[in-house]
Amino acid sequence: MTSQAVPYPRSVAAVPYRRTVQNVAIAAAAVLLLVWTVFPFFWILLTSLKSPGDMLSVPPKFVFTPTIDNYAALVIGEQRGQYSSTRPDFPLFFLNSMIISLGAVALSVLAGIPAAYALARFTFPMKNGLAFILMSFRFVPFIAFVIPLYILYQRVGLYNTHAGLIFAYQLITLPFTIWMLRSFFMEIPLEIQEAAKIDGCSWFGVLAKVILPLSMPGIAVTVILGFMFCWNAFNYPLMLAGRQTFPVTVGAIQFISYEQVLWGQMAAATIVAALPQLVLSLMVQKYIVRGLTMGAVK
Amino acid sequence: MSTTRTRHWRREKFLPYLLLAPALVLLAGMIYPFALGLYYSFTSYWLQYPNRFRFVWLDNYVNLMEEPLFVRALEFTLGFTLAAVVIQVGLGLGVALFLHGRVPGRSVLRALMLLPLMIPPVITALMWKIMMASTNAGILNYMLSFIGIDPVNWFGSINGAIASVLIIDTWGNLPFVALILLGGLQALPTEPYEAARVDGAGPVDILRYVTLPLLSPFIVLVVLFRTMDSLRIFDVIYATTAGGPNDATTNLHIMAYQYSFQWYQMGKGMAQAIVLLLLVVVVSYLLMRLWNRASESTS
Numbered sequence: 001m002t003s004q005a006v007p008y009p010r011s012v013a014a015v016p017y018r019r020t021v022q023n024v025a026i027a028a029a030a031v032l033l034l035v036w037t038v039f040p041f042f043w044i045l046l047t048s049l050k051s052p053g054d055m056l057s058v059p060p061k062f063v064f065t066p067t068i069d070n071y072a073a074l075v076i077g078e079q080r081g082q083y084s085s086t087r088p089d090f091p092l093f094f095l096n097s098m099i100i101s102l103g104a105v106a107l108s109v110l111a112g113i114p115a116a117y118a119l120a121r122f123t124f125p126m127k128n129g130l131a132f133i134l135m136s137f138r139f140v141p142f143i144a145f146v147i148p149l150y151i152l153y154q155r156v157g158l159y160n161t162h163a164g165l166i167f168a169y170q171l172i173t174l175p176f177t178i179w180m181l182r183s184f185f186m187e188i189p190l191e192i193q194e195a196a197k198i199d200g201c202s203w204f205g206v207l208a209k210v211i212l213p214l215s216m217p218g219i220a221v222t223v224i225l226g227f228m229f230c231w232n233a234f235n236y237p238l239m240l241a242g243r244q245t246f247p248v249t250v251g252a253i254q255f256i257s258y259e260q261v262l263w264g265q266m267a268a269a270t271i272v273a274a275l276p277q278l279v280l281s282l283m284v285q286k287y288i289v290r291g292l293t294m295g296a297v298k
Numbered sequence: 299m300s301t302t303r304t305r306h307w308r309r310e311k312f313l314p315y316l317l318l319a320p321a322l323v324l325l326a327g328m329i330y331p332f333a334l335g336l337y338y339s340f341t342s343y344w345l346q347y348p349n350r351f352r353f354v355w356l357d358n359y360v361n362l363m364e365e366p367l368f369v370r371a372l373e374f375t376l377g378f379t380l381a382a383v384v385i386q387v388g389l390g391l392g393v394a395l396f397l398h399g400r401v402p403g404r405s406v407l408r409a410l411m412l413l414p415l416m417i418p419p420v421i422t423a424l425m426w427k428i429m430m431a432s433t434n435a436g437i438l439n440y441m442l443s444f445i446g447i448d449p450v451n452w453f454g455s456i457n458g459a460i461a462s463v464l465i466i467d468t469w470g471n472l473p474f475v476a477l478i479l480l481g482g483l484q485a486l487p488t489e490p491y492e493a494a495r496v497d498g499a500g501p502v503d504i505l506r507y508v509t510l511p512l513l514s515p516f517i518v519l520v521v522l523f524r525t526m527d528s529l530r531i532f533d534v535i536y537a538t539t540a541g542g543p544n545d546a547t548t549n550l551h552i553m554a555y556q557y558s559f560q561w562y563q564m565g566k567g568m569a570q571a572i573v574l575l576l577l578v579v580v581v582s583y584l585l586m587r588l589w590n591r592a593s594e595s596t597s
Contacts (some may be wrong), residue, residue, distance in 0.1 A: 030315075030401050033393065037410050043437055044425045060437045064377070107324075115321035118314040130318070139578055141530040143554045144571040145328065147564055148335035152346075170324050178321060203313055232418040234533045239559055249418045253537055263428055270424050274417040281416035285409055288416065289477050296519060297478055 041274075046199035050269035055263050070268035090269060093251030097273075100160050100237070100247055101230035104169035105223055108177040113219075117207055121193070131182075136164070137175040138294060142235040145171055150239050160242035166243045174227045176294055180225070183295030185211055185219030224284050225291035228277055248273035327532050355463035358569035367545060367553065368570070375549040375577070378463070379528040386468050386524055388518065390475025395505075397476070398483045408480070411473035419470055423537035425464045426494040427453075430538075456546040459539045463547055466534050471527070482516030483509070515593040522585040529578050549573040 047055065049066040073260055074090040118124075119131055150159070158164030189209060196210050212219070234249040241250060252273050256264035281288060290298050316373035339359075342352045397404055415424065429438045430452040439449040452462045485499045488508025490508050499507070510517075532551045535541060541556065548556075549571060 001570075026396075026399070026401060029396060030403060030407065033396070033407060034403075034410070034467070037407075040425050041413065043429055047428055060440050108569060112326055114317035117390035122314040122317075124311075124314040127314075134325075136579075136582075139526040139530075139582055141551055141554075141571060141574045141578060143551055143558070143567070144335060144575050145332055145555075147330035147558045147568050147571060148338065151338070151564060152331055153335065167324075167327065173327055174321060174324055180352075228416055232416075233368065234418060234420040234536075238536075249420045252421060253423055263431075265407065266424060267428055270421045270428075273421050274364060277417045278413055281412045282409060284512035285412050288412055289474075289481055292415075292474060293478065293523065297481060297516070 020210070044267050044270055047182035048264060048271050050264055052264060061160060064179070070264040071272075074268050074272065075266050089246075090251055092244075092274065093246050093248045096241075096245050097231055097249075099246035100165045100169060100245075101227050103162065103166040104173050104230045105177075105226040107166060108226060109181075109219070109284070112174060112177035112181055112222075113212070114207075116178050116185055117211060119178065119208075120182045120185035121211075131179075134175040134178055135294060137171055140171070141169075144240045146236060149236075153240060159240060160245050164244060165237055165241055165245060165247075168240055169230050169233060171236075172229050172233060176229060176291070177222055177226055178285075179294040180222040180291060181215070181219065183290075183298075184215045187216050187218075195245065221284050221287045221291070224280055225248060229278055231277060303590040312398055319481040324406075338565050339572050341565045343563075343568075345564055346415045354565070356447055358566050359573070361566075362573065364571060367548065368550075370545060371548050371550050371553040374547065375529060375551075375574075378460075378531070378547075378549060379525055381464060382467055382471075382528040382531075383521055383524050385464065386475050387521055388469055389468070390472050390520065391479055391517070393472065395509075398481050408477070411477060414470050415473040417470075419533040420537045422470045423466055423534040426462070426469070427538050430462055431488070432458075453539050454543060456543060459547050462538060463531075463535055466538065467528070467531060471524065475489065475524065478520050479513065479516055482513050486512050486558035514595075515589065518585070518589045518592045522582065522589055525585060526578060526582055529581065530574065550577070 044061070048070050049068070050061070050064055051067050051069065054061050054064040073238075110294070119127065145168070153159035153161075153164050163292070193206050193210055196206050201209060231247075232249065233247070237245070237247050237250045241247070246254070248269070252266065252269040255262040255269060284291075338427065340353060340355055342350055342354050342357070344350055397407060401407070426435075430436055430450075432449065432451045432454060433438070436449075436452075438452075442450065450458050450461075452458045486509070490512065491504065494504050494508050530551050531549065532555070533549055535552055536555070539547045541552040551574060554567045554570035554574060556567075557563045557570060
């Protein structure tokens with residue numbers, strides 16, 4: 001409308017007008033993307049700070065007196081007000097997540113470093129087949145392993161133990177660790193390795209003095225991402241863990257029962273369960289895409 | 299000097315296997331339970347009735363075909379996968395193209411998009427479960443009321459349940475698609491663009507004839523990963539609809555879980571798990587072939 005009212009030739013007047021429209025549209029789209037991405041976190045944080053009365057108010061409240069009762073209920077197991085918590089064990093769940101994730105990653109890295117070295121720097125029969133089998137574990141439906149593992153664990157006493165879960169988590173971390181480390185090891189120029197060999201280094205010397213020091217950042221990234229994938233795991237512990245070994249992911253759904261859902265405490269639990277992931281993902285943000293595709297996309 | 303070097307090389311013949319040994323032991327430890335499970339899928343293993351344990355050959359598989367729930371679960375698995383992949387790759391491509399342009403706060407947006415991607419999927423599901431509460435206290439229904447949409451019974455109605463699972467899965471995985479495609483866009487060569495511009499091609503032509511063909515290996519890769527993960531989606535459904543209402547959101551993974559861990563029919567549950575596994579293998583094989591073709595044609 002405005003462009004028609006201006007006495008200049010159309011093309012001259014239309015350019016700044018069109019540019020403004022374009023800028024507004026881009027800004028609107030950016031805001032939309034931002035809200036879509038961040039609003040759920042914002043809302044759950046608000047919910048976790050609400051008292052049961054504010055939680056159920058219609059319309060939903062954006063302004064209210066915040067309370068830390070829900071977090072206190074997670075830690076010490078009691079809450080003032082209408083609801084009482086029956087879940088005093090969330091700190092234990094957090095500790096379980098730590099133990100299982102760190103244990104699983106440590107085992108995978110110990111077994112994965114020599115394996116990745118072999119796949120990156122040696123040629124041998126069946127090499128590609130083996131690498132492919134490892135990759136295919138990324139896509140296996142969990143249930144196909146959980147059913148027999150559950151039966152086996154019941155028999156040998158690994159059910160509801162950290163060790164049993166650490167072993168089951170190898171399905172998540174071992175193929176990932178080997179593929180990631182292999183892709184980092186392959187980035188080290190072959191000339192450095194050959195020079196070390198000429199200087200009399202054995203295969204172990206090459207690994208310990210050349211490959212490992214040069215790929216330290218890669219190993220660190222692999223450890224952090226492997227830890228995060230373990231932290232996210234839900235399916236294995238749901239069926240192989242019991243109350244003493246539940247990680248935070250299984251712990252968080254315990255707030256849903258047949259009688260009621262403890263919304264506030266569940267919100268607080270999701271915040272606590274997500275927090276390490278939020279911090280770690282910003283730390284390794286450059287490598288996340290690479291990690292999620294097992295090194296396929298750099 | 300030279301003798302140590304030749305001995306060194308001779309030993310390298312066995313060395314790779316030695317290096318792989320710890321990983322292979324762990325791998326064998328995973329394959330053994332799987333083989334055991336495969337055997338159970340041919341038996342009538344029912345945890346509560348160990349006396350009824352018999353080898354029943356293909357009965358579990360044959361009976362599945364006659365089970366109405368199995369057919370519906372298979373349909374939902376395939377339908378959900380198709381919908382999720384189309385929606386997420388379509389929107390993800392849009393977001394990637396958008397962030398590839400000149401956008402204020404682009405790097406902040408990129409970093410923030412990692413957050414939905416990296417938190418546990420079951421936590422994502424619980425967050426949305428809080429927002430999708432079907433009472434009027436649910437923030438999503440409240441917000442939708444401003445654009446004239448009546449309150450949706452998210453987890454209680456069939457359409458609402460299917461939509462909620464799709465929305466939650468998309469929130470968690472849209473960043474995966476967008477970030478990979480954005481990385482692909484930024485790695486594209488600039489020459490074809492200059493050539494197209496010299497030829498007078500408009501933005502739509504450039505997208506259609508230059509960007510999309512060059513980006514196709516990345517698109518196929520994203521489709522591959524998203525398809526595989528959608529076929530076996532479990533956490534989000536388990537924590538929100540648990541397969542309901544009326545089994546409307548029961549996929550093969552949820553069904554196998556119900557048979558084995560709610561009714562303890564391990565043999566039947568394992569047969570369903572194997573069917574799901576075969577489905578994943580067949581689809582991934584087809585997509586891998588497509589990926590090889592796509593990366594060959596561009597390089």
